[in-house]
Amino acid sequence: MADEPLLRVRDLSVHFPTPDGLVRSVDGLSFDVRAGEILGVVGESGSGKSVAGKAILGLHEPGQSVTTGEIRYAGRQVVGAAEEELRQLRGSEIAMIFQDPLSSLHPYFTIGDQLSEAYRVHNRVSRKAARARAVEMLTLVGIPAAARSYGAYPHEFSGGMRQRAMIAMALICDPGLLIADEPTTALDVTVQAQILQLIWDLSQEFGSAVVLITHDLGVVAETCDRVVVMYAGRCLEQADVVDLFERPMSPYTWGLLGSIPRIDETRGDLAPIAGQPPSLIDLPPGCSFEPRCGFAFGSCTSERPELSAAGSEDHLARCHLPVPDRQEIWRTQIAPAL
Amino acid sequence: MIRYAANRVLGALGVLLVASVVTFSIFQLLPRVTKVDMAFYYTGRNTSPAQAAAVSERFGFDKPVWEQYWTWLSGIVTGRDLGDGVSAVHCAAPCLGYSFRQNRSVTEMLVQAFPVTLSIVIGAAVLWLAGGVAAGVIAAARRGSWFDRGSTVISLLGVSIPEFFSGMLLIYALTAGPSWLRWYSGGITYVPFTQDPVRWAVNLLPVWFCLAFLITAVYTRWTRAAMLETMSEDFITTAKAKGLRRRTVVGKHGLRAVIPTVVTLAGLDLGALLGGVIIVEYLFSFPGLGRLAYDGISTKDLPVIMGTTLFAAFLIVVANVVVDACYAILDPRVRHGG
Amino acid sequence: MTAPLLEVRDLRKTFVRGHGSGRRVVTAVDGVSFEVADGETLGVVGESGCGKSTTAGMVVRLIEPTSGEIRFAGTSLVGLRERRLRPLRRELQMVFQDPQSSLNPRQTVGTILSAPFQVQGVQPSGGVLAEVRHLMERVGLNPEHYNRYPHQFSGGQRQRIGIARAIALRPRLVVCDEPVSALDVSVQAQVLNLLAGLQDEFGMAYLFVAHDLAVVRHLSDQVVVMYLGRVVEQAAREELYRNPAHPYTQALLSAVPVPKVPEARKRVLLTGDVVQDRPVGGCAFRSRCPRFAGELSAGDKTRCTEETPTLLPLSPGQSAACHFV
Structure with a gap:
């Protein structure tokens, strides 16, 4: 830029x-x-x-x-x-x-x-x-x-x-x-x-x-x-609007999309995010979304992820999961259920 | 709007009528409770029973209560003649009763005393409104500052020191205290405004301060609380976001929002105080309504007590009507709501 | 055909606002009729x-109707005395929008949830406490928290308490007034799933009042669309959302933003709003109706101005109140 x-x-x-x-x-x-x-x-x-x-x-x-x-x-x-x-x-x-x-x-x-x-x-x-x-x-x-x-x-x-x-x-x-x-x-x-x-x-x-x-x-x-x-005071993802809805790269964004009933189609059960947002006084030491994330693993609890490029230079997300894994999860598990 | 005003005035008249019934009833009960014939309240203790009976008959104390009430009430509108023969007196409308102790109509006494109370209350109101509202606004705008803390302490003192104590100190200091403070060595007496406006003001000044000290404290605390609440309103955020100067945000947008309530409070306080500031008037020996009522009570001069009570009720009712009118002018939402 | 569980006929509610010269009568609900079948939403x-919350309030008798008929399980509720109403309360429950104000802050969850049993004199097998703990577990609350007070729970959890209280006695109909509108999306989805799951399990019917069209689509079998106190369209869900007939329903549906990559969508943008535009007589929607403003002929418009349209069937299961559908 x-x-x-x-x-x-x-x-x-x-x-x-x-x-x-x-x-x-x-x-x-x-x-x-x-x-x-x-x-x-x-x-x-x-x-x-x-x-x-x-x-x-x-x-x-x-x-x-x-x-x-x-x-x-x-x-x-x-x-x-x-x-x-x-x-x-x-x-x-x-x-x-x-x-x-x-x-x-x-x-x-x-x-x-x-x-x-x-x-x-x-x-x-x-x-x-x-x-x-x-x-x-x-x-x-x-x-x-x-x-x-x-x-x-x-x-x-x-x-x-x-x-x-x-x-x-x-x-x-x-x-x-x-x-x-x-x-x-x-x-x-x-x-x-x-x-x-x-x-x-x-x-x-x-x-x-x-x-x-x-x-x-x-x-x-x-x-x-x-x-x-x-989410909880931090940016978990930022992208062009088309990228965000077509290729979201944060499990939190997936959760939001799974939570919303749609006006344009009849959905089966919603896929809500479990639990509740953390207290802003006592944030988790690692990723702030980790306690509610269905894909969290070892380093998510201890290490705060940085905002990094996910897919394109303009598409940033804060997540420890490797980008190809996230693309795979979105394509095979999340998108089909929406 | 006109219908609304007419309704309000009619309602106020109704309240006054109820007040007159209550006042009258209480004083009808008094002789029954004290087992002292009503006539003695009019003529004094040294009256012989035969004289008392004659007085009773002359003033109609032997008539049914409702008839006495009607005579008393119609006297307010049309005036009445009391007694007959040589001792007959005419009490001109509005006749609120006649004091045989002082040989004067109560109305005349009220008319004489009211300007004194009015002088005290209006002057004090200017002081407490200017001082209390200004101090409250500044304290709120500089929350936590030295000014805020100082005004809180002074307010607390003001609220907790009774006016007879502060008044006595003031009188002592100004009339008999150290020479550099003995500004009123000639004593503090009431001088009518029409007679000498300068001495009127000079002599009233300590009275104003004495009365205003306590009330200013109340207004400071109250204005501070109201301003703090207002400053957290959304429209204050809007005012800041517009780029207005802090002075404008506080002094225009903030203050304007608390004015209707300040006016309401002040109006009701004025109404109550105009009926007589007993302690202050007594302390300074100012012949106002409070002093009149006090003297009436201590000499058991029943017509005077009734007259001052009803007049005080009248002032409170008027204050309520005026406050409502002011609110409608100051709050456009009330104005349009009807 | 069996009789419906809830039958509402020509329900009307007028309120008197203001006094003196400012006194005026406001019609909040103006001749509303619908039915709810057993086990259906x-x-x-x-x-x-539009009068939707007033309607819900009348069904549970929190608001007295001005006129009309409400039949629940064969009994007419209008004018029924409290003593006769009490046994019916077992079958007819309500969930409110604001769980904060509908739960007594000085009672523990345990007390709140055992109240229905005490009021109705029901003794569940295994005792009230066991039943309360079971209820809490069923709605997704930790049963160990029965000694806590409402303020110790989050908004979503409080709404779960409200739902648990409503279903405690296994009612046949639960009236839900905006039950999820105060909640965040992720929590809202949890509560919607809970409501759907409870219906699957216990087979109760819902009268589900909401302003969010997507939420209504998600839960409902039948849908009623209201505008200024009247029903303008009524249809089975798929019918209504795929082929809305009334111009208001069409505009309403097209106004809802969809969370997906935008493609060219034909949006019917209404002018004005309900506060500004409240015409007297005739069709109440005409002041904002795109068809009234556009394609209709002068003669047709006269009909809209003078004649109030009634709800007429268009096809089996769909009816609309418009002269020109």
Whole structure:
């Protein structure tokens, strides 16, 4: 890879000291986001995907957490940056939207005021110009009668409309990167389809890269270009979306695929992953997935596997099993049962 | 909206009516419990039985209770004449009773005392609201700092030192303490605002501090807790993610969210305190409603006690209506919910 | 044909919201009818506000219906007094969405699971404790943990406790209201397998209410699709998922993202949402219906606006409520 990616995350760790011990929410996470691409970060609750997303914006309070490693956005280091430097990055270069648009919008300010504020904090413009820009953005995300909706309060909108307003607010300064943290989880499936379509359309139009954090592999398959699969604070696999679904190289990804009931076909029994995710305070010394893995052997318990190429240069996985063995297991045991 | 307001006012009138019945009943029961004829409460202990009987008849204490209540209640609306012959007095509407001990109508006494209490409470409210909310917000924003710890200790002192103790210290220090502190060597007396605004304020200052000290402590602790809760809300994360300055995040988005509840709390406290701040008024010998009630009780002047009680109830009901109205103005969700 | 285990006819529920001038009547369920056969699973699926959970609540009598008929094993449940209802509770159980709030935090699992036996006065052979331990083992919990409290278990384990409580007395029908929607995919799969396994073993019927169409497909024999309080389509599983007839079902199915390598898929993207678009009279779906917005003639549209479509059979085992299918 010749040129520097838009966002470069290397060995990122976010730890929270608690009375029970150090919670390693994110532990040695590395990935790149290239300009204009949609990267899916998929994982179950507690996998650290949302914590990582917030870390990209430097949103974790320094007093309550310890963030180490490297997050480099367009050449600028985020981890350890001064508050003022982070502030100028937030909203103008990197924007974020969240799972629950109702609680994420201030209940006592109008939608329009919240949008204008986001624009004016990074652009020296008059109130009138900011208002015009906000109305333009509301129209762009498909809010009917945008000029009138400008004065509406969040509770007067439906869930889908609120998320549209959040997207409008996030993109109002034309950021290079949008972090969408479970943006459709709180929405109905027909509205989810609209919102995903909107995010996809706008990322094309604005040329923004998107980090789409989700628990839903279906959302990943239909929206993303590349995927990072997270488990217990670590990345277990990352690949091009086609590679991930056609040749997954991590037993955890196999387990996820085996767990999902399908809308497009009737499956027999599901093949769930046994047991439960480990405690983030007391992670296994070796591979974090080893206690639940059906293919674990000797070194898995003691030695932490590194993220290494599996099949192609762009396809990385964290697993001790030799690559040919994994390819064989996928082809003969896993894929036929799906 | 208008119907809603009308409903609220009607409800408040209903509550007042109930309060009047309860007040009246309690004071009807009093002579029965103490086995002292009602007439003695009006005329004093030295009355002969024959005189007492005459008084009873003149004021209608021998009539059925409901009839007495009706006379008393209609007197509030239309005024009434008490007694007959040479001793007859007219008590103009709104007649809350007539004190034969002092030969004045209770309403007149209330009208005279209320400005004193109002002066004390309003001034103290400005102090405790400004001080308590500001201290609470700063303590929450700098959680764990020296300011936070210091304000916690001072709050704890404020809550645990009773106002008669702090008030006595204050009076002693300012009037008879060391010479550099003896700012009020002439004594602290109430001067009406209309007479001399400067001396009004100067003389009220120690009273304000005495009353506000305890309440400020309560508001500081409460505001700090409410702010801390608010600062963990999703919309605060959104505000940070927009790139707003920390000052704006705390002072605009955070503070705005706790204002409706601060206003509610302050409104109810004001309503309760305006009915009379007995201890403080007694300590400083300020002729307010609390002092009036206290004197009424100590001289067993029944009409005065009833009048001050009902007036205090009226103020609390008014405060409730005002608080509801403020909430509807401050919280758009209530405003639109109807 | 034998009578169905559960028969729901023209069920209706209206709630009164607000008071004074803001008072209005909301129809949550509007004339819903379906049947559940012994040993079978009926899936009820729809988006928020479609009335599926209210329907489930009415079947177990947690919510009193405004009108309509619910017959369970030949007995009419509507208006039945609690005393008469109690023996039926043995046969009719419920699993809730949130296992956290449906389990008493101050009772041990052992107490929670022995309650059904005590309430119904059932003395299992071998004693209650042995039966409780057996139940725990059957739903995949460690029987040694019967002295623990709900908060000491994970979300998935708590849902297993809820399931164990529901099946303790071997009911004939278990009403499941979003039983897996609070769970992570890997745990969700474990619970789905458990539900399927228990049905194989004990032969009970499920009324399975969920918003996740894939989960409903996985477990159901028959499926009912609801929209704004009404059934818009009802069919056997394969029929419904392969040949959805109602435009809403079509859009709903096409909106679900599939976890496989994307190929060009024809997606029917609906506009609006149920909160914004709630038309009065006629077909409730018309405000979002792609056919109403597109191909239908003006005369046909008048029919949609004025006439509420009823559920009519299209073929054996499939019916839809649309004037133009």
